[in-house]
Amino acid sequence: MNRITLKDIAIKANVSLMTVSRVLNNRPDVKPETRKKIQDLVAELGYIPDTNARVLKGGQSNRIGVVVSDIKNPFYSELVGEIEDQAGIRNLSVVVADNNKRMEGERAAIQSLLSTFVDLLIIAPEGYRTEHLDNLLRKGIPFVSFGVHFEKKPYNEIWIEDILGGELAGKRFSDLGIVRPLLLMGHPKKTTTLSRIGGFIKGYTEAGGTRDNVSIVHLEVDWRVSARYVAERLLTDRHDGIFCYNDWMAMGALRALHGLGLSPGKQIPLIGYDDVSLAEVLGLTTIKIPIREMVHRLFLMIEKKEEGKIQFSPSIILRETA
Amino acid sequence: MNRITLKDIAIKANVSLMTVSRVLNNRPDVKPETRKKIQDLVAELGYIPDTNARVLKGGQSNRIGVVVSDIKNPFYSELVGEIEDQAGIRNLSVVVADNNKRMEGERAAIQSLLSTFVDLLIIAPEGYRTEHLDNLLRKGIPFVSFGVHFEKKPYNEIWIEDILGGELAGKRFSDLGIVRPLLLMGHPKKTTTLSRIGGFIKGYTEAGGTRDNVSIVHLEVDWRVSARYVAERLLTDRHDGIFCYNDWMAMGALRALHGLGLSPGKQIPLIGYDDVSLAEVLGLTTIKIPIREMVHRLFLMIEKKEEGKIQFSPSIILRETA
DNA sequence: CTGAAAGCGCTAACAA
DNA sequence: TTGTTAGCGCTTTCAG
Numbered sequence: 294m295n296r297i298t299l300k301d302i303a304i305k306a307n308v309s310l311m312t313v314s315r316v317l318n319n320r321p322d323v324k325p326e327t328r329k330k331i332q333d334l335v336a337e338l339g340y341i342p343d344t345n346a347r348v349l350k351g352g353q354s355n356r357i358g359v360v361v362s363d364i365k366n367p368f369y370s371e372l373v374g375e376i377e378d379q380a381g382i383r384n385l386s387v388v389v390a391d392n393n394k395r396m397e398g399e400r401a402a403i404q405s406l407l408s409t410f411v412d413l414l415i416i417a418p419e420g421y422r423t424e425h426l427d428n429l430l431r432k433g434i435p436f437v438s439f440g441v442h443f444e445k446k447p448y449n450e451i452w453i454e455d456i457l458g459g460e461l462a463g464k465r466f467s468d469l470g471i472v473r474p475l476l477l478m479g480h481p482k483k484t485t486t487l488s489r490i491g492g493f494i495k496g497y498t499e500a501g502g503t504r505d506n507v508s509i510v511h512l513e514v515d516w517r518v519s520a521r522y523v524a525e526r527l528l529t530d531r532h533d534g535i536f537c538y539n540d541w542m543a544m545g546a547l548r549a550l551h552g553l554g555l556s557p558g559k560q561i562p563l564i565g566y567d568d569v570s571l572a573e574v575l576g577l578t579t580i581k582i583p584i585r586e587m588v589h590r591l592f593l594m595i596e597k598k599e600e601g602k603i604q605f606s607p608s609i610i611l612r613e614t615a
Numbered sequence: 616m617n618r619i620t621l622k623d624i625a626i627k628a629n630v631s632l633m634t635v636s637r638v639l640n641n642r643p644d645v646k647p648e649t650r651k652k653i654q655d656l657v658a659e660l661g662y663i664p665d666t667n668a669r670v671l672k673g674g675q676s677n678r679i680g681v682v683v684s685d686i687k688n689p690f691y692s693e694l695v696g697e698i699e700d701q702a703g704i705r706n707l708s709v710v711v712a713d714n715n716k717r718m719e720g721e722r723a724a725i726q727s728l729l730s731t732f733v734d735l736l737i738i739a740p741e742g743y744r745t746e747h748l749d750n751l752l753r754k755g756i757p758f759v760s761f762g763v764h765f766e767k768k769p770y771n772e773i774w775i776e777d778i779l780g781g782e783l784a785g786k787r788f789s790d791l792g793i794v795r796p797l798l799l800m801g802h803p804k805k806t807t808t809l810s811r812i813g814g815f816i817k818g819y820t821e822a823g824g825t826r827d828n829v830s831i832v833h834l835e836v837d838w839r840v841s842a843r844y845v846a847e848r849l850l851t852d853r854h855d856g857i858f859c860y861n862d863w864m865a866m867g868a869l870r871a872l873h874g875l876g877l878s879p880g881k882q883i884p885l886i887g888y889d890d891v892s893l894a895e896v897l898g899l900t901t902i903k904i905p906i907r908e909m910v911h912r913l914f915l916m917i918e919k920k921e922e923g924k925i926q927f928s929p930s931i932i933l934r935e936t937a
Numbered sequence: 938c939t940g941a942a943a944g945c946g947c948t949a950a951c952a953a
Numbered sequence: 954t955t956g957t958t959a960g961c962g963c964t965t966t967c968a969g
Contacts, residue, residue: 310947350961356710363696393703398703405706409678409708547896632962669964671946673944673964673965
């Protein structure tokens with residue numbers, strides 16, 4: 294394999310390692326001719342610096358790690374896409390780790406990213422256990438929590454006000470006269486789940502709905518699972534509206550509604566969450582999380598080395614399904 | 616930040632660096648008590664090995680790099696998801712680089728992955744320029760091309776027979792009596808584009824269709840772009856069927872058809888390509904690329920250090936839209 | 938079974 | 954403006 298190293302270049306150019314290093318790092322103190330000669334050589338030989346060595350020496354890795362729950366979920370793939378775009382502009386590599394929707398996976402994912410030594414971790418946490426995040430804090434490893442709010446923890450965060458998101462959906466359902474809403478939710482311990490449920494009930498009851506009529510089901514966050522649930526239970530349980538934890542699950546519900554010969558929107562209102570581009574295609578009414586703006590802000594935070602908690606507000610996007 | 620190193624452990628355990636290293640690498644020649652003591656210490660201190668140092672010393676990085684065109688395209692996010700899953704099982708990290716749909720981006724992406732030193736690159740190439748791949752070959756950097764077939768190049772490949780895929784769509788359109796098919800395709804120089812078009816024409820004409828009636832348009836691979844095209848041109852150009860380069864574009868076409876008040880399938884047949892899970896939800900007839908099986912095979916290839924070209928065949932999945 | 942020495946590619950600090 | 958030295962954390966080799 295025989296990678297080309299600084300040394301190779303130094304020898305060919307008849308200078309020392311350091312001179313080459315200086316040129317590569319754009320240091321001012323190199324004679325123009327020497328610089329030129331080295332630059333030509335670098336281009337000619339196709340030299341690629343070894344980030345590992347640089348990191349070992351205590352430098353930046355120019356890598357950022359991203360931990361998401363499931364890259365197949367379009368919310369996360371759009372998130373990673375935005376991060377990729379912003380990172381690309383800044384010449385950063387993105388290392389992605391998928392935790393397979395498991396809390397335990399989140400620990401493993403972080404561990405794996407740490408061993409490759411990234412400059413910063415962006416974590417979209419499962420959110421109901423925090424020891425591993427506390428650990429990062431203790432070790433002084435920089436990270437930002439994306440999406441989830443930990444009120445009592447001093448983590449840096451870019452988060453979204455999920456209670457408001459739930460409220461918007463609840464109010465809408467009440468306005469539409471839904472009397473037996475079905476909430477297809479994710480893991481019952483996740484803060485996001487709890488906030489969305491709490492918000493929904495708040496919005497629904499404040500607008501006149503009856504709390505006892507709200508059915509909440511916790512399912513695996515996967516469209517196939519939500520599709521199956523809706524197909525099997527919607528009619529027997531006589532629900533007249535569905536609010537989903539995210540668009541990914543709503544997509545399954547939509548599929549099932551079509552299968553049942555029901556028209557989403559006309560007969561059974563359906564609201565998703567996230568507003569991935571899929572939602573627009575499906576005509577899905579949903580609660581929008583402004584991913585792009587959040588990621589943009591995230592990078593500003595990184596660059597300015599700001600700390601703190603930045604809150605974004607969701608909004609409801611009305612389309613055909615509700 | 617003060618990461619915990621081998622040395623820290625060695626000092627605490629009153630042994631040398633080497634003994635600790637041996638324990639961590641599961642070498643047999645360590646006294647059981649010593650091993651136990653060190654393992655306890657490792658767990659207690661939360662030691663995480665530094666992959667960079669290991670790599671520098673000439674070891675494996677346990678990282679694989681993946682270059683895709685656009686992670687927001689569900690085909691690629693599913694691909695990365697599958698790779699993640701397989702990699703996770705094997706304790707490998709996945710470094711993703713998005714080339715922003717640009718050829719030039721592909722070079723940059725590869726460059727960036729090489730500087731972080733991955734053991735292997737998985738590249739879903741744009742496919743109409745190959746110098747950078749030839750370069751990898753020359754340097755002896757292991758990589759596998761995913762999806763695209765380079766007949767005359769000795770690259771390792773897991774590829775899909777796109778001509779057959781196109782043929783299946785073309786035959787279907789001819790069988791359905793489509794007389795003015797519209798082909799919404801990607802970059803005109805990509806081999807995959809060319810194969811799918813060539814295959815379509817072959818299948819279409821062999822089944823009785825007239826070649827001159829086939830309209831081919833090359834668009835940016837993005838659902839918004841295809842949606843706009845269909846909305847603006849479908850009716851004026853009197854097309855009666857649409858075959859898309861992939862499901863991502865088909866999704867846009869579907870959206871536009873709904874907007875025009877046309878029923879996909881009944882009035883205007885629509886066929887996509889890839890069979891991402893989205894397609895199932897949308898009831899989209901499509902040409903299936905067996906991603907999971909391909910990735911599975913890819914990892915077998917990696918493990919056995921096999922070389923060569925492995926071909927998969929697409930199949931048509933009939934759903935509502937055609 | 939355990940340890941000492943050397944060196945991977947790079948850069949910070951100092952020296953010339 | 955350029956070079957020398959040392960060392961980041963780890964593993965390979967060789968010596969106890």
